[in-house]
Amino acid sequence: MILTTAHYDKARATIAGRGFDADMQTRISLFLGAAKSVNAAILGAVEMQPRITIAYPFVHGQYFREVEFAVLLARVTRWSSNWATYAEGTRLTTSLWRQWWQIQWPAGPTLNPRSAYSALALGHALLARVRTAPLIPDNANETDPFVAALRRIEQESGRMIQAQIRLLKDADSPLPLDERERIIEAKQLEVDEAFRRFLAWLAGDAP
Amino acid sequence: MATPAAQFAEIDGHRIRYTLTGDAGLPLVTFANGLTQNADLWTAYGAKLADNGYRVLAYDMLGQGQSTKPVLGIELTEHADLLAGLLTYLQVGRTHLAGISFGGVVALDFAIRHGEQLAGLAVMSSFAELTPQLELLGNMLHEGLTQVGLPYLQSMLYPMNMSSAWLAANRTRIPAMMRSGYIGNDLYALQNLMESFVTFKPLTPRLKEISAPVLLMNGEYDFFTPRECHELLRRELPNCRLTLVQHAYHAFTVELPDVTLRQLHEFFRSVDDGNWVGDGSVWIASDRADGEPHAFPCPGDHMRALPLPALPVSPARAPARVGARRSTPKPARAGSGRPADKRRPA
Numbered sequence: 303m304i305l306t307t308a309h310y311d312k313a314r315a316t317i318a319g320r321g322f323d324a325d326m327q328t329r330i331s332l333f334l335g336a337a338k339s340v341n342a343a344i345l346g347a348v349e350m351q352p353r354i355t356i357a358y359p360f361v362h363g364q365y366f367r368e369v370e371f372a373v374l375l376a377r378v379t380r381w382s383s384n385w386a387t388y389a390e391g392t393r394l395t396t397s398l399w400r401q402w403w404q405i406q407w408p409a410g411p412t413l414n415p416r417s418a419y420s421a422l423a424l425g426h427a428l429l430a431r432v433r434t435a436p437l438i439p440d441n442a443n444e445t446d447p448f449v450a451a452l453r454r455i456e457q458e459s460g461r462m463i464q465a466q467i468r469l470l471k472d473a474d475s476p477l478p479l480d481e482r483e484r485i486i487e488a489k490q491l492e493v494d495e496a497f498r499r500f501l502a503w504l505a506g507d508a509p
Numbered sequence: 510m511a512t513p514a515a516q517f518a519e520i521d522g523h524r525i526r527y528t529l530t531g532d533a534g535l536p537l538v539t540f541a542n543g544l545t546q547n548a549d550l551w552t553a554y555g556a557k558l559a560d561n562g563y564r565v566l567a568y569d570m571l572g573q574g575q576s577t578k579p580v581l582g583i584e585l586t587e588h589a590d591l592l593a594g595l596l597t598y599l600q601v602g603r604t605h606l607a608g609i610s611f612g613g614v615v616a617l618d619f620a621i622r623h624g625e626q627l628a629g630l631a632v633m634s635s636f637a638e639l640t641p642q643l644e645l646l647g648n649m650l651h652e653g654l655t656q657v658g659l660p661y662l663q664s665m666l667y668p669m670n671m672s673s674a675w676l677a678a679n680r681t682r683i684p685a686m687m688r689s690g691y692i693g694n695d696l697y698a699l700q701n702l703m704e705s706f707v708t709f710k711p712l713t714p715r716l717k718e719i720s721a722p723v724l725l726m727n728g729e730y731d732f733f734t735p736r737e738c739h740e741l742l743r744r745e746l747p748n749c750r751l752t753l754v755q756h757a758y759h760a761f762t763v764e765l766p767d768v769t770l771r772q773l774h775e776f777f778r779s780v781d782d783g784n785w786v787g788d789g790s791v792w793i794a795s796d797r798a799d800g801e802p803h804a805f806p807c808p809g810d811h812m813r814a815l816p817l818p819a820l821p822v823s824p825a826r827a828p829a830r831v832g833a834r835r836s837t838p839k840p841a842r843a844g845s846g847r848p849a850d851k852r853r854p855a
Contacts, residue, residue, distance in 0.1 A: 304575050307692050426580065426697070436692050440684070460658030460696055467697050471581050479581065486580045 305494055305501075310436045313504035318439035326504065327448050328382035330434060331375045332391030333500045334455065337432040338375070340398050342368035344421045347411055357473070360465040367462060371455045378447040394503060397496045398428070401489065415476050416485070423486045426466035427493040429459045437504065512552055515575070520594040523577040527568035527595065528552075531559035536628070536781055537604040538773075539566040541592070541612030541619075543634075543760070544702055545666065547574030547693055550763065557770055563777065566604065568595060570615070578698035585705040589619035596626055605777050607631035609762050610734065611702065617712050617742075620719045629780040630719065631773055633726040634759045636738035637745070638711030646733060651703045659696045663687045669733055670760035716745035722785045723749035724776040726769070726794075728757030736812055748787030752804055753811060755796045767798035775803045 317326055345365035348358070382388075401424055405411060411418040435456035442449050475482060513528040528548055538558055540551040548567035555565035569576035571583055571591055592615070596604060605628050608616030613635020620630050636643060654662045667683060668676065676683070723746050727739040743751045752772055754761045762769050772794050779785040791807040810817055 305692075306575070307689055310692050423580075430695055430697055433692075436688050457658055457660070460660075461656065463696060464655055467580070467700065483579065483581055490580075 303495065303498055305431070305498055309498055309501045309505075313501045314437050314439055316505050317437060318441055322442065322446065322448055324380040325382040325384055325387055327379045328384075328387050329391060329500075329504055330437070330452070331379040331381075332388065333395055333497075334432065334434055334452075335372050335375045336391075336395035336398050337428045338368045338372040338455075340402050341425045341428050342372065343402055344405075344411075344425050347421070351412065357465065357469055360468075364462045364465055367458060371451075371458070374451050374455070378451045380448070390503065394496065394500055397492065401492055416481075419470075419475055419477055419482060420485050420489065422466055422469055423489040424493070426463065426470060426486065427489040429463040429466060431490060431493045432497055433459075437501075513555070515548070517575075518595060518598050520591055520598060523571060523579075523591065524575075525568055525571075525577070525591065525595055526575040527566060527599075528555065529564065529566055529599070530555035531564035533564065535559075535562055535564040536777065537564045537566060537601050538777060539568075539592070539596070539604045539606045541588075541606065541608030541615045542567075542570055542573060543610040543612055543762075545573075545663070545690055545694055545699065546609075546612075549574075553766055554762075554770055554773075558774065558777075561774060563605075564601075566595075566599070566601070568592075570612070572695075572698035572702045574693055578695050579701060580697055583701050583705050585614070585709050586618060586622075588615040589622055592619055593623040593626060602626075603628045605629040605631070605780070607633065607773055608635065609633040610635055610759065614712070617716070617719070620721055620723075621712060621715045624719060624721060627721045629722045629724070629777060629785070631724045631726065631776060632742065633762060633769070634728060634731055634734050635742075636734050637713045637716055637742055639706065639709065640737060643734065643738065647703065647706060651700070654696060654700055654703065659691060659694065659699065660687065662699070663690055670758055671764055672730070672756065672758050674756075675764045713741065713745055716742065717747055719746055720748060722776075722780045722787050724772070725749055725751040726754055726761075726772060727751065728754050728759060728761045730757065731759045731761075733759040740812060743789055743791070746787075746789075748785075750787060750790050750792060751811070752792045752794050753807060754794045765796075768794055768796060771795070771798055771803055 320326065342365055345361055345368065348361050349365055402421070405417050405420045405424065407417075409417065411421045433456060434452050438449055438452060444450065444453075470482070470486065477485075513530045515526050515528050518525045518527060526548065530552075540548075540554065542548070542550065547569045551565065551567040555567060558565050570588055572578050592606075596602075603626055606616045606619060608614070608631070610633070613632040614637070616630055616632055617635070617637055620627050639647065650662060650665065653665055664687075667687075671679075679686075723742075725739050725742050725746075727734070727736060739751055743749060754765065754768060754772075757765055757768075776785075791811045792804040793807050794804050795802065
């Protein structure tokens with residue numbers, strides 16, 4: 303299903319009505335934190351490789367930024383005491399983790415060009431499609447640490463994605479163009495579907 | 510007329526979202542979007558043109574809205590080929606085509622390479638080649654997008670494209686409009702559209718191949734694609750006229766929809782009725798949405814921002830001297846069938 307403004311609007315209206323209460327903050331942080339953690343895990347694999355290329359400074363910087371944001375969310379969130387929120391959040395983010403686990407199946411990104419390209423494509427999809435700033439309602443307190451963190455993360459994701467864009471477009475790959483495009487589209491669809499379910503969860507609909 | 514439901518077509522492996530307004534069999538008008546726009550921007554145009562006997566096709570171009578957004582890049586020529594494919598898919602025959610800004614370039618490319626599918630062409634706020642100013646402006650926008658992000662690009666485009674009056678009147682709506690644009694666009698897709706100009710070859714050498722009637726429209730104060738861009742088109746296109754839109758900046762299709770729609774409607778009608786005269790003349794659009802005339806001949810030097818009368822010879826060849834006499838400009842004559850602007854460069 304294609305993400306539309308309507309998906310955002312319903313979630314945003316719910317947040318505008320009840321505010322960024324602990325349960326809402328928890329939901330957002332569980333999903334956004336998972337997106338950051340999955341990308342950090344992908345980038346962490348590059349950290350362990352001995353080869354230094356021109357892309358390394360960008361990937362290295364992004365790795366630490368993603369870790370920073372996962373920690374930032376943990377710090378600024380008013381965590382809910384409702385266990386069901388965590389259970390549902392875990393269920394919704396499992397698909398993001400599953401994608402990364404599948405990419406690591408032998409021979410994995412280090413030895414398999416297709417896996418390496420898939421990992422990059424997954425990171426690209428996470429940075430491009432998981433966007434929470436449009437959920438912030440007009441009546442939100444912009445000086446609230448949680449709101450400020452969402453803004454900060456969104457802005458930085460918009461910058462960091464340049465590493466994935468350049469690598470996906472310009473880096474040498476033995477994969478034919480058609481296959482590369484298929485991989486990118488597949489990752490985007492999977493992330494979009496997870497994010498759509500997340501938005502429905504925020505809106506109060508059954509995902 | 511009710512807003513048409515969006516439909517999807519599969520063209521050359523790409524998903525294309527489109528809307529068709531109006532009855533089948535009526536003359537078709539197709540709109541090509543600006544860089545950050547989508548098909549929904551033409552909903553009001555579609556409704557009004559449909560009420561006046563036209564069928565309107567609007568679509569999200571590659572990289573826009575809900576159409577496919579390739580990550581690995583797009584060649585600029587793909588857009589025109591895709592439009593040709595969409596028209597064939599819809600089995601709609603020839604079309605009038607109106608494109609603004611980025612969409613104007615696509616429309617020109619379409620006219621050059623798919624002219625057999627074209628009835629009339631309206632090119633608004635656009636260009637055939639990157640002037641140094643336009644190239645550097647484009648670089649700045651690209652840098653803003655990649656170094657700061659999509660919201661920054663949006664923040665730049667609003668004051669560049671709209672008048673102070675419009676910005677003041679819509680100030681409270683702008684955040685919601687930006688939010689909607691942010692959700693509907695993807696940074697990497699816009700970046701691809703911009704980067705497709707890296708390999709862009711000027712269309713100027715092939716403009717003379719466009720035999721279809723062409724209406725050029727340029728905002729009075731458009732500093733993004735200023736008069737020189739449209740003057741180049743006017744000089745090269747064999748069957749065109751240039752209409753200047755009063756008080757308008759780059760995005761007059763959004764800011765002055767009624768004025769724009771009227772000019773487009775008059776153009777399409779004159780082409781369909783066989784009354785079009787593509788004499789290279791320069792006109793000024795009425796700033797009213799009704800009443801006659803819909804446009805009047807430009808009485809002065811259309812290349813100047815200062816309200817000076819036209820010089821008898823090119824300033825480059827004979828610099829104007831203080832106190833020198835200037836001839837009284839003769840307005841372009843409608844339907845004269847010959848160039849009204851005697852200074853039209855060779």
